[in-house]
Amino acid sequence: MKVKVKFFASQRKAVGKSELEINSEEKITINRLLEMLITEYPELKKLAKFTIVSLNYNFANGSELLKDGDEVALFPPVGGG
Amino acid sequence: MIEITNEDFSVNEIVERMKSPEIGCVVTFVGTVRSTSPQGPVETVEIESYTEMAREKLSELVEHVKKYFEIADVSIIHRVGKLEISENIVCIAVSAVHRKDAFKACEWLINELKKCVPIWKNEIFTKIVENTRLVEILKSPEGSKILAKHNLPCLHCPMATYEIGTLKIGEVAKMYGINIKNLLKDLNKNIRKSR
Numbered sequence: 548m549k550v551k552v553k554f555f556a557s558q559r560k561a562v563g564k565s566e567l568e569i570n571s572e573e574k575i576t577i578n579r580l581l582e583m584l585i586t587e588y589p590e591l592k593k594l595a596k597f598t599i600v601s602l603n604y605n606f607a608n609g610s611e612l613l614k615d616g617d618e619v620a621l622f623p624p625v626g627g628g
Numbered sequence: 629m630i631e632i633t634n635e636d637f638s639v640n641e642i643v644e645r646m647k648s649p650e651i652g653c654v655v656t657f658v659g660t661v662r663s664t665s666p667q668g669p670v671e672t673v674e675i676e677s678y679t680e681m682a683r684e685k686l687s688e689l690v691e692h693v694k695k696y697f698e699i700a701d702v703s704i705i706h707r708v709g710k711l712e713i714s715e716n717i718v719c720i721a722v723s724a725v726h727r728k729d730a731f732k733a734c735e736w737l738i739n740e741l742k743k744c745v746p747i748w749k750n751e752i753f754t755k756i757v758e759n760t761r762l763v764e765i766l767k768s769p770e771g772s773k774i775l776a777k778h779n780l781p782c783l784h785c786p787m788a789t790y791e792i793g794t795l796k797i798g799e800v801a802k803m804y805g806i807n808i809k810n811l812l813k814d815l816n817k818n819i820r821k822s823r
Contacts, residue, residue, distance in 0.1 A: 555678050556748040601746070604681040605645075607794025620678055620746075627675065627706060628659050628718050628738055 548572075548615045552579065555622035556597060561590035577602060578609040584621075591626060597623050629703045630686045632679050632747075637705045646723040651700045655730040659718040659737050661711050668819040669754040669764040675708045675717065680745035682706070685745045689737055697733040699724040705739065706747060717749075720792065756815045758798025758808060765797060770819050774819055778811045780804065 550569045554562045561565065562584075571609045577600055600607045601620045613619070631637075643654045661673045661688075687791060690702045703721040720737050724730035742748075756765060765771035783805060799816075801808040 550760075553678065555746065556676055570762070601681055606683040606744075620681065621680060622746055623748065625744065625746050626742065626749050627677070627745055628743045 548574070548613065550613050550615075551585070551618045551621040552580070553618065555620065556581050557594055558591065558621040561594055562583050562588045575613055576609065577607050577613065580613060581609070581618060581621075591621070594623070599624060621623075629682055629688065629705075630683055631705045632677055633705065634708060634709045636707070637714055637719055637763060639716075639721075642703050642705065642719055642721050646701055646703060648700070648727065650721045650722070651815050652725050653727045653730055654721055655727065655734045656722075656725045657718075657720045657734050658716060658773075659738070661713050661715050661717060664764065664767040665753075666768055667751070667753065667769045669756070669760065670713070670751045671754040672710050672713070672752045673717075674750040674752065675706075675711060676748050676750070677700050677706070677708050679708075681746050686741070689740050689745075692740075693722070693737060694752075697724075697729040697736075698726070699729050699748040702733070702737070702740050704741070706741075708747070723740045743771055753819070756797065756812055756819070758801075759810070761793070762795045762797055762800055763793050765815065765819075768819050774814050774818055778806050778814065780806065 550571070551566065553566050554563050554564065559565050569583070575576055581600070591598070598621050600609065602611050603618055639658055643656060646654050654796060663670055688705050693699060693702060700723045701723065703719070706718045707716060720734055720740070722734045724732045765775065780800060797811070798808055801811055
């Protein structure tokens with residue numbers, strides 16, 4: 548299963564890249580994916596409280612089970628306008 | 629029409645495009661770049677978006693207002709990239725037969741845009757130098773505290789209120805024998821820190 552992960556604003560700076568691809572043999576939830584990302588990019592942990600997650604352009608709660616081709620994004624609270 | 633763009637826009641053109649014989653008004657909201665924020669004087673703003681999701685969310689908002697308000701059409705244009713002071717950031721235009729729901733829908737749209745559309749503003753702060761006007765520094769609560777800490781006298785008497793608008797921090801420091809280097813260092817370090 549391949550999942551695309553995008554990072555924006557402070558989360559992009561913490562990870563040092565705007566996009567990456569995760570390959571997983573087993574089915575995982577968004578929360579599990581976040582744990583994996585934090586292990587690889589510890590800077591993300593500091594931002595955990597200020598991180599919003601989306602799945603396929605909808606706000607996610609973390610319990611969603613990921614499937615092949617999904618797009619997940621991590622970003623801070625929004626503030627346009 | 630929903631657009632997220634690097635280009636500036638003309639509010640007049642947006643309004644003209646929305647006019648039709650059936651409608652009686654076009655209500656617009658235009659957001660622009662402010663030179664100050666609670667954290668200090670702003671030099672420029674960098675706007676970033678998760679464009680695909682932002683478009684989706686904006687479409688949902690437009691669908692909602694079309695369903696719940698008596699309006700004809702909506703245009704939303706949001707800019708991204710580096711913007712200077714007073715440049716346009718966003719335009720929301722709502723056309724309707726009558727104004728009441730157009731105003732309501734326009735206000736609802738900007739409030740929701742700020743809550744759920746993935747767009748971020750990164751303010752780039754102006755470095756405070758000897759020529760920075762006192763009024764700019766006092767707009768930040770942290771700035772006022774630091775000036776008080778460095779014993780800048782009476783900022784609230786009528787004469788001071790008049791002077792604040794014209795005086796520069798370097799002149800004030802000189803006038804009262806305050807060490808300008810230490811003051812600037814303190815201001816530049818701590819105003820940003822309060823973010």
